[in-house]
Amino acid sequence: MNQILKRRALDRIKPYTPGKPLWEVKEELGLKQVIKLASNENPLGASPKAIEAISKILNELNRYPDANAVELKKTIASCLDVKTEQLIITNGADELITLISETYLEPSDEIIVPFPSFSEYDFGEQLMGAKVVPVPLDHEYQFNIESILAAVTEHTKLIYICSPNNPTGTYMPKLMLEELLHSLPKNILVVFDSAYSHFAANEDYTNGLEFVRSDYPIIVLQTFSKIYGLAGVRVGFGAAPESIIQSILHVKEPFNVNSLAQAAAAAAITDEEHVNHSKKVNTKGLEQLYNALTEFGIKYTKSMSNFILIEFGANAKEVYQQLLALGVIVRYGDIWGLPGHIRISIGTQEENTVLIEAISSILLELRLVNFKGEVK
Ligand SMILES: Cc1ncc(COP(=O)(O)O)c(C=O)c1O
Known part of the structure; x- marks a missing residue:
């Protein structure tokens, strides 16, 4: 032993x-x-276009993937109207949650997580020895901005908002997110997980990207595991103001996203x-x-x-x-x-x-x- x-x-x-x-x-x-x-x-x-893209590069598996996923970033940037510098590509959105935690959390820090929500947010907090402050969702699992703001202390570093929220399927309307971003001190990062954004049809829904474009302290999480049908190859991304992406890149492994995943994702997002x-x-x-x-x-x-x-x-x-x-x-x-x-x-x-x-x-x-x- x-x-x-x-x-x-x-x-x-x-x-x-x-x-x-x-x-x-x-x-x-x-x-x-x-x-x-x-x-x-x-x-x-999976998207048939993604399967085709993967099959075309099977004879290149001896090569390392592009460490910066340049082609995929370009494709995502043009599809979503953000800059390539505002993107980080990760081994699923799960990896991004870990990277955000490693980048920002000190042991004395607090993260606010509406409850119930996706369990990986707690994992990031536990990994770094920080503290989760759970804020229960309201009646019928709706988000309540007052209770989120009431939970903010001088130790708060991250606020997770999963919208649509897993497991409830409820969401934070655009105006509420806007109010939240305006009300928070600027040293708090909002992690806006819109993994399921493609299914959200209501007019007052936002996937958060407009706030990235306007340079708010927010990082939007997206994944290729859901609508694009690529859960098996593990690829997701974050979109945030450039300075936030630059900070997170410090803790990213060079070859975190394999070449099949990069090719598949670039094809799927245009399908x-x-x-x-x-x-x-x-x-x-x-x-x-x-x-x-x-x-x-x-x-x-x-x-x-x-x-x-x-x-x-x-x-x-x-x-x-x-x-x-x-x-x-x-x-x-x-x-x-x-x-x-x-x-x-x-x-x-x-x-x-x-x-x-x-x-x-x-x-x-x-x-x-x-x-x-x-x-x-
Ligand atoms: C809300 C939410 N965010 C992120 C993820 C992780 O996605 P990925 O497969 O890209 O790691 C999931 C997966 O279930 C999820 O439900």
């Missing part, structure tokens, strides 16, 4: 709980057909057909699930994203386990402190139908609806 002490800060790190992989559930339960609606992936697959089709399928899928849940009398939160938070109350864990046994992987809410909830990603129409039938049979078995399908 060695006696090498690891950093004390690591004792507080809770391991990330990913959605169960398909192979594991198939193997554990001996099932042939399993569907995964647990990680908010694109059920249609409007794939993006538009994915949005349409998602909107229809949301409606399909809303209708079924309303029929079952099950409460849910209206979502601006590609997942829905559903309230099953005392039966939530049982419903989660029974869905798993029937070959439908979803996410149980206890990881967000929501033990009465399940988060379900929107799938294809066929997958949603399998899910709805599975929920229906479970509710019948739990005798929560009678055999005519009426809620008891």
